[in-house]
Amino acid sequence: MRTKKLAKLIAILPLTALMASPVSFAQGRGAVADTSIIQLHGYxxxxxxxxxxxxxxxxxxxNKNAEKLFGRMGIRRGYFTLSARHPKYRDWSAVGTVDINDRGVFPFQAYVNYLHQFDISDTELSLLEIGGKAGLDIPSFGLEERETSDQRLSPERAAxxxxxxxxxxDLGVGMHxxxxxxxxxxxxxxxxFGLDIQALSGNGLGKMRKDVPDVLFDLxxxxxxxxxxxxxGASYYWGYVPQGNELDKKVRRDYLSVFARFGFSTVLGYTRLSAEYISGNQPGKRQLSHVVGQKIGDKEYYDDKAIFSRGFQGAMGEVSHRFxxxxxxxxxxxxxxNKRDLITNDKELWQMYLDQFLASPEAxxxxxxxxxxxxxxxxxxxxxxxxxxxxxxxxRVPNPKHPLYRDPSDDKLTLRLQYRF
Incomplete structure (x- = not known):
């Protein structure tokens, strides 16, 4: 059955490919020399x-036609990064990135970075450094979140x-x-060995009724x-989402990640094994498993129990080989x-979970x-x-009106072209 599905997907892709054209850059590839003041790079x-x-x-x-296979094409990510470094103060740099994709143009990164490497010529050390960062950047959490999309081998991160x-x-400050x-x-x-400590807004560039930042530790x-x-290593994120108009009403948001990666070379090539396990509590609503960042509107703050903490678990394993x-x-x-790994004595919360699982269109x-x-x-x-x-x-969901009452047909095939410059 899976073989037939794959054959059908492959059959429709050439029709889509006829309308697609690769993106090229006249500038060519290669970062500007390290002595440069300004560098332009991206992918x-x-x-x-x-x-x-x-x-x-x-x-x-x-897809609006639920009876047929379908195809799409577009620019998934287009990151253009401009970094600047003063020739006299080499420890300092500023970075700005925009993302150009099929939805529009968006700011992605904007931060100031400080990194000082000490002179270790008279020691047994091979590295000794201290740094700091302030602005909008990828949080130093875990394995997949921290890895940029051009470095990641799979097209997307785990859901x-x-x-x-x-x-x-996210917007914040940090030490390294x-x-x-x-x-x-x-x-x-x-x-x-590396240690990162960050204080984050928990909301990117959006507004939020918070008086205490979220905190992240990564070792x-x-x-x-x-x-x-x-x-x-391991990472821990502690934060909250406010509920109601009072500052003391907080919904827990915390994540714990443990991860490992092992790569080795043989005569056949380079093999890499990666694994990550994450558990925690995620702010959510009755019909939505995650409510963080700019997804929170004013109406969610005031209704008691509109936002509540939902336990979850996630795990990832990956094997790759390059010849x-x-x-x-x-x-x-x-x-x-597992989006609903809940242990609680709150009967009202349990009933909310049960109602959602049996009846909600977003179970x-x-x-x-x-x-x-x-x-x-x-x-x-x-x-x-x-x-x-x-x-x-x-x-499967025991609700005849829910799409997951039956086994959904949701396999997909991705053909990706990535160009780094």
Whole structure:
């Protein structure tokens, strides 16, 4: 059955591809030399997608014909970053990024960064640094959220990451501390430890009735030599969303992430295994599993119990391999998402969960997603072509009026062209 679905999706994509054209840049690739004062760099991702009738695609408009396969194309992301550094004060820099995609033009990053590396020539250390940042940037949380989209091998982050950080970036200030040692020979492991502490608005650039910022802690340890790359760590995010017009009415928002990544080289190529587990409490409503950022309107503040904390769990595992004898890579990714992992003695809250699960058109259950990818790397990795087939499996809902009463047809295929400059 899955083979027939895949064949149908592949059949409709050439029709869509006839109307698509790749994005090119006359400037060419390559960052400006490190001695430059100003640098322009970024990447563009263009997608051609095909989906079954219930699929949610990442570009184009939703499907209105629920009986047929459909295809879409568009610019998923177009990040153009301008960074400036004073030639005399090399520790300081300023960064600004805009995102140009098929929905419009949006500000993405705008921050000032300070990073000072100490002279360690007379010590056993290989790295000693301290830094700070203020402005709009990606929070230093976990594995997938922190990884930029051009570095990530799969087309999108796991769905729970998108619900936790719907705007990807957030406004705040932070401190960074780093120390390293080892790496005296190519086979000797080099160790580095990093600690990030950030205070965040929890709302991107939007307005919110908050008097205390959210706080994020991230601690990680990496080891590497010419054969191995190992990373592991933990992140904790603590914050809240206000409820009602009184400052003491707060809905809990906290996330805990533990993650690890292991990469190794053999004669066949480079293999990488990644894993992340996240649990926490997410502000939500009766018919929406996540209410953070600018999704909160004035009416949500005043109705008691309109926003409440919903427990959740998410886990991701990924295996990738890139061959040395050819510019080809293979990818498999799996993630699990439970949006209603609730333990409470609040009978009213339990009834709200039960009502939603049985009757709400937005009932949330458990979801598992398998993804398979084939990648082609060209022009010293400046150009990457990806074919990625995704198969979601959602928990059935005991409500005949709900789409998840039956097993939805929501497989999708993504063909992506990524160009970095």
């Amino acid at each position: 563009v991702q263009t997608d051609i997608q095909g989906g079954e009738r219930d699929a949610t695609l990442d570009v184009g408009k939703p 729970y990451i998108s619900n936790m950080y719907p705007d990807v970036v 501390f780093g120390i390293g040692f080892g790496g005296y020979t190519p086979t000797y492991l080099q160790h580095s 990680r340890h990496s080891m590497s030599n010419i054969y191995l790359d190992i990373l592991y 040395y004898f050819a510019p080809i890579g293979l990818l498999y990714k799996y993630y699990y998402y 949330d259950g458990k979801e598992q997603v398998h993804g398979f990818g084939l990648q082609l790397f060209l022009l010293d990795d400046a150009l990457r072509l990806t074919a990625y087939y995704e198969m979601p499996h959602s928990e």
